[in-house]
Amino acid sequence: MKTKYLLIGFALASLLCACNRDEKSLFEQSAAERAQAALDNANAVLLGSPTGWECLYFANRESRGYNLILEFHKDGSVKATAKNELTTKNQLKSDSNSVWVVTYDYGPILSFNTYNSVLHAWADPMPDGDGLLGDYEFLILSATPERVVLKGKKHSGYTILRPMPEMEAEDYFAACNAKFDSFFGGGNIMTLQQGDQRYYLHDGSSGLFNITEVGEKAVAEDPTLYPICPTLDGFMMSYGFNDNKNERLFTFDTDRFVGEAGSIISAGDLYTLFMTYIENNKGWTANLTESTGEFSEAASAFTEKLISLTADSKAKLGSVAITFADSINYYEGAYLLRIKYDYKDKKGKKNLSADFLIDTHLSDKGDRLVVEYIRPHNATAETWYNEPKFPEMAALVNTVIGTFTLEAIDPINPINALSMKNDKSAIVVSGSTNLK
Amino acid sequence: MRKLQSIFLLCLIALGFASCKDDQFSESIFVDPVEDEGAYTREFDLWLKKYFTDKYNVEFIYKLDDNSTDPSYNIVPVSLGQADTVAHLALYLWYDVYDSVVSPDFLKLYGPKMIQLIGSPMINAAQGTEKLGYAEGGNKITLLKINEMKPDDLEQLNEYIFKTMHHEFSHILHQQKAYPKEFTQINPEDYDPNRWQDRTDREALELGYITPYASSQAREDFVETIANYIVKSDATWQKNMEIAGEYGSAIISLKLEMCRNWLAEKWGVDLDAMHAEVQKRQNNMNWEDIMSLKFLGEE
Numbered sequence: 001m002k003t004k005y006l007l008i009g010f011a012l013a014s015l016l017c018a019c020n021r022d023e024k025s026l027f028e029q030s031a032a033e034r035a036q037a038a039l040d041n042a043n044a045v046l047l048g049s050p051t052g053w054e055c056l057y058f059a060n061r062e063s064r065g066y067n068l069i070l071e072f073h074k075d076g077s078v079k080a081t082a083k084n085e086l087t088t089k090n091q092l093k094s095d096s097n098s099v100w101v102v103t104y105d106y107g108p109i110l111s112f113n114t115y116n117s118v119l120h121a122w123a124d125p126m127p128d129g130d131g132l133l134g135d136y137e138f139l140i141l142s143a144t145p146e147r148v149v150l151k152g153k154k155h156s157g158y159t160i161l162r163p164m165p166e167m168e169a170e171d172y173f174a175a176c177n178a179k180f181d182s183f184f185g186g187g188n189i190m191t192l193q194q195g196d197q198r199y200y201l202h203d204g205s206s207g208l209f210n211i212t213e214v215g216e217k218a219v220a221e222d223p224t225l226y227p228i229c230p231t232l233d234g235f236m237m238s239y240g241f242n243d244n245k246n247e248r249l250f251t252f253d254t255d256r257f258v259g260e261a262g263s264i265i266s267a268g269d270l271y272t273l274f275m276t277y278i279e280n281n282k283g284w285t286a287n288l289t290e291s292t293g294e295f296s297e298a299a300s301a302f303t304e305k306l307i308s309l310t311a312d313s314k315a316k317l318g319s320v321a322i323t324f325a326d327s328i329n330y331y332e333g334a335y336l337l338r339i340k341y342d343y344k345d346k347k348g349k350k351n352l353s354a355d356f357l358i359d360t361h362l363s364d365k366g367d368r369l370v371v372e373y374i375r376p377h378n379a380t381a382e383t384w385y386n387e388p389k390f391p392e393m394a395a396l397v398n399t400v401i402g403t404f405t406l407e408a409i410d411p412i413n414p415i416n417a418l419s420m421k422n423d424k425s426a427i428v429v430s431g432s433t434n435l436k
Numbered sequence: 437m438r439k440l441q442s443i444f445l446l447c448l449i450a451l452g453f454a455s456c457k458d459d460q461f462s463e464s465i466f467v468d469p470v471e472d473e474g475a476y477t478r479e480f481d482l483w484l485k486k487y488f489t490d491k492y493n494v495e496f497i498y499k500l501d502d503n504s505t506d507p508s509y510n511i512v513p514v515s516l517g518q519a520d521t522v523a524h525l526a527l528y529l530w531y532d533v534y535d536s537v538v539s540p541d542f543l544k545l546y547g548p549k550m551i552q553l554i555g556s557p558m559i560n561a562a563q564g565t566e567k568l569g570y571a572e573g574g575n576k577i578t579l580l581k582i583n584e585m586k587p588d589d590l591e592q593l594n595e596y597i598f599k600t601m602h603h604e605f606s607h608i609l610h611q612q613k614a615y616p617k618e619f620t621q622i623n624p625e626d627y628d629p630n631r632w633q634d635r636t637d638r639e640a641l642e643l644g645y646i647t648p649y650a651s652s653q654a655r656e657d658f659v660e661t662i663a664n665y666i667v668k669s670d671a672t673w674q675k676n677m678e679i680a681g682e683y684g685s686a687i688i689s690l691k692l693e694m695c696r697n698w699l700a701e702k703w704g705v706d707l708d709a710m711h712a713e714v715q716k717r718q719n720n721m722n723w724e725d726i727m728s729l730k731f732l733g734e735e
Contacts (some may be wrong), residue, residue, distance in 0.1 A: 073476070075475055076475050076476045098515070098516065099477055099516075101499070105503065111501070111502075112513075113501065114498065114499055114500070114516050114519070115512055115514055115516075115518075115555045116515075120512040120513065120555070123510065123511075123512050124512050124555075125510035125511060125557070125558075125559050126559075127559075128559065129509070129510060129561035130561070131510060133510070136512065136513070137502050153502060154507065154510070
């Protein structure tokens, strides 16, 4: 009897659970139709750029971006071109003997499903099972004629395609690399202005921004890195910083980069930059030919006296640099003024460094750079600084001592050229990463 | 009660018809590449259809779908050029060998239904090993590291391709008809699935395993014995027996005899005839003839 009721109940329930007309579809099209529309759109977009695509390829979320050029052909073949130190030994390389397909998985997928020596070099696991940890199957996050955003299926790097400008591949790679070096070379530290917040962007030359609060050193242990890739007129971030996750493209404009969501990246405050740069174990080296005033005159007098004292016509002042003195040979936290010069005597060629301890700090208002003399720091400095026949040493040191204003000569990368000015001299300096 | 059961059945049938009748299916989102007349790979796809799908009822997969592989490995697809070469080699040193030595229907009936090519190996860095191939479910063989194949290096071809083909196909065969239990009892004490890679060739031979990998577990031992016997020359086999010494060679010979009997009894395959035919073909490799399928009587 119990079975009878159960069967009746089940039969009635089964009738009630047929098509429920109260359930409304959120979409006008069926899932299959929407999938087909996404595939059609992706195919049309990828085939729609007559010059191909500038591909800003980020192998994974922790690797810098590299430039590629992709041309998708209607017959299903694809041509990939690259020139970089990592996968093509800096030789221009193209491969067009492979195919691509847009298919559907948990979204539209762009797959390069046969081997292309340019493209798959990033994903080849040889020799350690990982290789460069790149992808060749991508989820298509968005596809418009202006930009295609892809996400690697396995390693989750974001890769961005933009229509390729009409230019030769060789010129494109050269231009991107030249811009990149001029923007980020020398260990430039930039300032990111995001709304009211400001941050420091370190290590751009590595292609991975190490982002800190203003004035702080780059994070050394387990930092979150933000990969970037050069473009012809700026750079693309794989994914944006903080709340601006989709702010990827930064375009250079006069003296700054302008982000597509309004963030500004600039050289920032020169005084903080000057100090932060040397505190990151780097330093500033004077440009002896570009500098003017008493410093320049003292440098010339130094060389002239060196020649007469040593009777070596090729004797010369090599460099004058301000650097951080953090090695065990120096006092922790002090700075060095290092004067390098060379000459030849009977015993052979001499390359000398006269090191002076100095204090370098900002004025109370932070709008002046103050350099104070402490004392000679090595035997060479001690000997030559006090040599009555060679007052040019002390004279040269004294031109670097004083209070200076700073002016950027290269507006976006002052590391390339910065002027330390006072009423006596204009000392042009550039950043140096290895002064030891 | 009978009446009730009938009502219940009727309700269920009605339910089957009651799905939303307005639902419509759109056209398939999948496009058969062979149907696409302008496709870059059409010629190769048609060739594969003719020589593999139509003739042997096997799908030859060279376009990689990452979903069809173990996602824990980083791999890359095979290049079109290498896929083309391996497809011809598979006909020359595998399919046509079985056609000639066993019967033209043998591989159609018992062969894998899918052959998948992958360009890279599957590297297990922790163990220091790399996979060159694997067989699944009695119907699919995957050959790896194809992009590294050098057609003019017979020894490398043997190791990466030919041996792997026969190794994986032997897996397919024993997945359908079990290999003798006695095989597993010959010298099970030295099987080591985790440390086999630490053994040298000599150590494995002296223990009675034809290769270090054969010493990983019984089923690998079984198919390694078959595959190595097929692809290794008589001189190489003999040299290995000498290295193996009295103890090792006696064990390997016993295993080979079991393999020989199992193939003959269960499958009607003459292992020595297979070995002779493969050796003949390996010693007369003519790439022009292989790529033009001259060995099939085509020009």
